[in-house]
Amino acid sequence: MQADKLSKYRPCPAVPLRDRSWPSKTITVAPAWCSVDLRDGNQALRQPMNIAQKLEMFELLVEIGFKEIEVGFPAASTIEYDFLRKLIDEGHIPDDVTVQVLTQAREPLIRKSFEALRGVKKAIVHLYNSTSTLQREVVFKMGQQEIIALGVRGAEVIREEAARFDGDIRYQYSPESFTGTELDFALEICEAVAAVWEPSPERPVILNLPATVEMSTPNIYADQIEWFIRKLKQRDSIRISLHAHNDRGCAVAATELALMAGADRVEGTLFGNGERTGNVDILTLALNMFSQGVDPKLDFSNINRVTEVYQRCTGLPVHPRHPYVGELVYTAFSGSHQDAISKGMEALENDKSGLWAVPYLPIDPKDVGRSYESIICINSQSGKGGAAYIMNQEFGYKLPKKMRPGFGRLVQEETERVGSELSAKAVLAVFEREYLRQQQGGIRLKQFNVVKRHVDQHEEMSVANIEAVVEVDNRELHLQESGNGPLDAFCAALRRDAGLDFALTSYHEHALTEGSSAKAVTYIEVLGSDHGEAWWGAGIDTDIIISSIKALLSAINRMQAGR
The missing domain is CATH 3.20.20.70 (Aldolase class I)
Incomplete structure (x- = not known):
């Protein structure tokens, strides 16, 4: 402001009230x-x-x-x-x-x-x-x-x-x-x-x-x-x-x-x-x-x-940032904010106090009739927490914490490519493209059977015999192997017959839907022979064994493609 304009104004006079009581009161x-x-x-x-x-x-x-x-x-x-x-x-x-x-x-x-x-x-x-x-x-x-x-x-x-x-x-x-x-x-x-x-x-x-x-x-x-x-x-x-x-x-x-x-x-x-x-x-x-x-x-x-x-x-608009009401007031784009909100919502699920305590959200949006759908929106400023939150709240995928940074980078790349905010469905599309769909030139599962399982009560372990058919570089490979379980046996067969060198380092699973036809989702992390970057894969099936096999192949295919 121009200093010479200040002479036009004067402060509002104070009230002679030395022992005012209102500062110590609450509503x-x-x-x-x-x-x-x-x-x-x-x-x-x-x-x-x-x-x-x-x-x-x-x-x-x-x-x-x-x-x-x-x-x-x-x-x-x-x-x-x-x-x-x-x-x-x-x-x-x-x-x-x-x-x-x-x-x-x-x-x-x-x-x-x-x-x-x-x-x-x-x-x-x-x-x-x-x-x-x-x-x-x-x-x-x-x-x-x-x-x-x-x-x-x-x-x-x-x-x-x-x-x-x-x-x-x-x-x-x-x-x-x-x-x-x-x-x-x-x-x-x-x-x-x-x-x-x-x-x-x-x-x-x-x-x-x-x-x-x-x-x-x-x-x-x-x-x-x-x-x-x-x-x-x-x-x-x-x-x-x-x-x-x-x-x-x-x-x-x-x-x-x-x-x-x-x-x-x-x-x-x-x-x-x-x-x-x-x-x-x-x-x-x-x-x-x-x-x-x-x-x-x-x-x-x-x-x-x-x-x-x-x-x-x-005929008047409501500002998108109007307190409590605006379209974007319960929405976080910042990666750090999204991560904090996501963790807060997770903690709330296990909190029995009934008190609302979620970072960056002074009230529960549902109390004013808003949904959780818009709490986190994905753009180029978003981070791992935001994408993981969308996947959990909208579609039921509970991504392992170690998997989130990699998925967050993929989503961020997509926002930069399209040049705009991503909808929840677009975030899911990135996940499906990167983790669930078979990639060209990769290993594809054609058939899988658990032939026999042996349970040893004294050793508290089981042995599984599996048979599988996979397609590798457009040729079919027939696998037979035994292991501590179907997944262990399949890993051993891939190492021996497909010449793959990898270690399975993380395994997570959960039900994706409820009911007799419920689907399971499995997340698997593998580490290559150079012990450098870890690669995650995901698989979905009504059979938990098949979902784990799909997740393993997803991780291996991503590792081989460097994606």
């Missing part, structure tokens, strides 16, 4: 949530939602579990008036959900808001007027007492209308741009407005303290909230609500700290959609709590549905 219970997607979120769209889209969004919010939903500013917009009437007249509002309407402190707007609410069972009327120093001096050119009078008169009109209203009306007041308002003045106007409504513990008033423009670091917002709560009269009759915007990119942090400072309620939107840089993201806030073992009282167990409805109704 242990969820706040009351109020969605403002249909108001703040809607007014931030290039193309505002139509009534059908609004209804779909409302129903989604109800499904998620919001008990308070701000449905709009019915006195200022025909479509918002008509939408509220549709909700009421067609019975879309569940008995346990309270709708909230916004109105400025202007008598005609207040009276029209109540007209729009006729027939509703429960509602919050949300009154606001601007209180900040800048707004008073530049926009309204009014002094503090004039601003207080405006707010108080609005509260009186609301009280008059509520007295004639059949439904249950609750009251909310917002000193707009609270964070740009002198704290003592914000307290004075809030108490003056609340006094008109005569709050009680049984019928508390909501005082909503918005960071209409995020002007400071999150700790200062928390200080402002704690200062306000300490000075507030009738605290037991007031619900302190937060409404943070995201101009500095810190709305989530600011809200979390302000909750620690004693706030009771949070207004925000899904995915943080709001004017300028947005409102606080309730979804992120809720899942942050969830990740700490706190019940957020909102249901995001099907996050893909939430995303899909949101995108369809608003």
